[in-house]
Amino acid sequence: MNGKGxxxxxxGLGILLGYSLSRIGFADYGEVHRMFTFADTRxxxxxxxxxxxxxxxxFVFRRMTEGWGKKRFHPGIIPGGAIFGLGWALSGAxxxxxxxxxxxxxxxxxTTLLAIMLGNWLYGRIxxxxxxxxxxxxxx
Numbered sequence: 001m002n003g004k005g006x007x008x009x010x011x012g013l014g015i016l017l018g019y020s021l022s023r024i025g026f027a028d029y030g031e032v033h034r035m036f037t038f039a040d041t042r043x044x045x046x047x048x049x050x051x052x053x054x055x056x057x058x059f060v061f062r063r064m065t066e067g068w069g070k071k072r073f074h075p076g077i078i079p080g081g082a083i084f085g086l087g088w089a090l091s092g093a094x095x096x097x098x099x100x101x102x103x104x105x106x107x108x109x110x111t112t113l114l115a116i117m118l119g120n121w122l123y124g125r126i127x128x129x130x131x132x133x134x135x136x137x138x139x140x
Contacts, residue, residue, distance in 0.1 A: 018100045027100040029092035036089050075133055083119075091115065 025031035034040035101109035
């Protein structure tokens with residue numbers, strides 16, 4: 001399957017993922033806030049299970065495609081992860097969840113989407129001026 005069929009397959013998977021995330025509660029700011037404050041651990045443990053499953057999947061995929069070679073530590077991982085987490089905690093949404101929120105009709109998610117786009121643009125400018133480290137597939 002290539003071309004249009006592939007796009008339709010991935011669109012279907014994306015819609016299914018968005019529906020699942022919406023039903024679980026990941027697109028609700030109150031649910032996410034309760035997760036970050038450990039007031040309700042249901043969403044936290046769901047997220048942890050998703051991270052473990054994703055990590056295992058990426059590990060197997062990398063092993064199948066690249067072997068066991070040692071991967072270089074990227075200097076942007078720690079500050080990037082901290083900024084990403086701060087943005088997620090403040091807005092209640094990661095980039096994928098913004099699309100789910102928009103699909104639910106939450107117009108305020110446009111603010112988060114604009115902030116994500118601004119952050120990416122700002123990162124590009126800061127990176128070119130100060131860091132200039134290898135970005136891999138980021139294309140900066």
